[in-house]
Amino acid sequence: MQFSIKAIAAIMAVISNITSINAEEAIAPEDSAVVKLTEATFNDFINNNPYVLAEFFAPWCGHCKRLGPEFASAADTLNESDPNIKLAQIDCTEERDLCSSFEIRGYPTMKVFKGDASAISDYPGQRDSNAIINYMRKLTLPAVQVFETAKELDEKLEKLAESFILQILPEGTESQASNETFYQIANKYSEAFTFASTSDKKFVDQYAKSSKTPAYVIFRKGEELSDASVYKGKSIDSDFELLVDFIDVESKPLFGEINGQTYQAYTSSNLPLAYYFYSTEEERSDVEPIIKKLAKKYRGEVNFVGLDAVQFGMHAQNLNMEEKFPLFVIHDLESNKKYGIDQSNDLDNNDITQFVQKFKAGKLEPIVKSEPVPESQDSSVFHLVGTEHDAIVKSGKDVFVKYYAPWCGHCKKLAPIFEELSELYTGKDVIVAEIDHTLNDVEGVTIEGYPTLVLFPADGSEPIYYDDARSLEAMADFIKEKGSLKIDAFADEEDAVVESETAVESSTVEKVEQTEEAEAHDEL
CATH class of the missing domain: 3.40.30.10 (Glutaredoxin)
Structure with missing residues (x-):
């Protein structure tokens, strides 16, 4: 799937940095039904209870503090209704060896046990009381x-x-x-x-x-x-x-809600995702009849979701929209193109139906995020932007592009080497370019991390991803071997060396000849 990692990373960052949360205790209260386990008590407890949800946590962990009250609430409810289901906590700051034995690498980690410490699985549900209760109850029921x-x-x-x-x-x-x-x-x-x-x-x-x-x-x-x-x-x-x-x-709702728990389910379907950003429940309710009617018509073709702009409004930027709500935008996940209703005026919900119809008919122009085209190129590395990306990579030259993010440490480390590489191709049919992927949309390129280096051969064949050493020589060899023009970055230097050696050799021969001639003449 071509879905951009910057969108995933951005929304997940927003989700994890929601409006400030009061510092709830990660440790369940003493009077709750949550059982505190240690290395000494763990195995006996697990082996004597058929269903246990264990939370491995650290008291200082922010996510653990958010989960704490929900976990305790679920434990208390289950203790009353389903006493054979237990919820337990393990403090990894105190039980380091126990947590290490289960390869706990992040907090909180929640694992399900079914009467045996070896019968273990990861808890895949949401981190709220109702979700925990529902999931654990289902374990006790037949399929x-x-x-x-x-x-x-x-x-x-x-x-x-x-x-x-x-x-x-x-x-x-x-x-x-x-x-x-x-x-x-x-x-x-x-x-x-x-x-x-x-x-x-x-x-x-x-x-x-x-x-x-x-x-x-x-x-x-x-x-x-x-x-x-x-x-x-x-x-x-x-x-x-x-x-x-x-x-x-x-199984997906006609008009679902997208958040940290449901995001992956929607994006993995690879269907176009139509967002309605709302600031109040009233806004969501007002548009619901319109959205549901569309969702029924385009079932299996487009997924429709609501997104709480109070919590996740920054995600609008990832969809090339302004943070002006309510708004409606469609993200075509397969092509990674975004189509939004014009925000110059307040959104009229009655425009949504015709907008979706035009999208399905292919009559909408995508919103392309791009920096302005530079008036001049001030560096040997070509500064590429979204609106001219395709024209440059299809320019009839071998084009080697670095897709980067300004905050990326590896990108910063590569920058001077990349500039030196570009200078080697001055006057040659090779363009060494870079593009800030956080500010520019691109098509036809899969970005799974920064920097991503891609060679676009001059003959228009498929782009080739570079995954070798980030050294001057290795990248130059790659461009020579994989580029359709087979240009050698070091050819001029080699020619210069050959010319120098030839000149030295000629001079030496000439001097020898002159010496031999002089000696011969002296003999005469």
């Missing part, structure tokens, strides 16, 4: 929950904590291969979703009355039951992925 009556199923659907995938079995379908496939999928993805099955007549009549095969329905948290998605594809008997793909698309 597929079977509901015998409509009443108990209705009660479950009224208070969903996450997407709920329901298999509906008409009479006589219980033993079909598709039922076995459904259980395989549930076993694999039960940590992410809730899976259930029913043969109740009410649900059969509503979703599978005329069918002789199972029906599959996805209900989503916070949405009307009438908004549920019904699978209408081919039989899943022989193709496991048919239902998996359906779940991947349809």
Whole structure:
């Protein structure tokens, strides 16, 4: 995926530096249900409890302080409702050896144990009380929950904590291969979703009355039951992925919320991501009917999300928009292009529908972030900017580009060597260029770290990424070997040496000849 790491890094930085949080204690209160474990008590406790969520933490850790109250609240709730589920803390500043044995490299680290210190897995959920409670409760349930009556199923659907995938079995379908496939999928993805099955007549009549095969329905948290998605594809008997793909698309809310916990799920889908930045819940509520209507129409083609501008407003800059809210912008993750509604006037929600239609029809121009084109080039290293990036790298010369960030230490270290490299190609058909990737958008280049060095051959063939030593000689050899023009940066120096050696040799021969002639003449 071509999604830019600067966008990911930036939003995650914003998320981790949200408005100041009161310094809550990372250590759970003494009267909470959280159990404090040490190296001496750890193994016995784990082996004697079937479900334990252990938090490895440090008291000074800011993230641990934010988690602390949520962790304690979850422990207290579970202690009342599910006493076989325990939450425990290990202070890594005191239990260094214990934490080291589990290779704890950051705080907080949360791990799940199932009655055995060797039966361990990472906790993948969000760090709030409700998410912790829901995740740990699910561990005690079968992968597929079977509901015998409509009443108990209705009660479950009224208070969903996450997407709920329901298999509906008409009479006589219980033993079909598709039922076995459904259980395989549930076993694999039960940590992410809730899976259930029913043969109740009410649900059969509503979703599978005329069918002789199972029906599959996805209900989503916070949405009307009438908004549920019904699978209408081919039989899943022989193709496991048919239902998996359906779940991947349809399990996301019509108008979801994007934050630190959901960001990866949305970006990994690689579908265009349509953001609505809002400053108040009222703004979000006002636009919701418009967004949901669009989300239904473009299901599986565009994901629509809300983003709290109070907490994450700085992310607008990564999408080439101003921090003026509310705003609407679409990020095409595959091409890394951004399309936003003009911010010269206040956003009119009624413009969103036509804007999305134009985006789908390919009638919008992307917003390209770029520095101004320099009036002059004051360095031997060509200062490249976003608006002329493609023209320069396709100029018919071998072009070697450094993509950098101003704060990058490795980039600063490379700078003098890169300048020396550029000077070697003065008057030659090689351009040595650099571009500040934090200020300029580029296409067709995958940036996974800074600096990223890429050679664009003069013949227009695919760019070649450089990953060898960052020395003058190594980079020059790379340009000579991989560039289509095969230009040798040191050719002039070698010619100069050869000319010098030849001149010395000629002078020596001439002197010898003159000496020999003189000696011969003397003899005469």
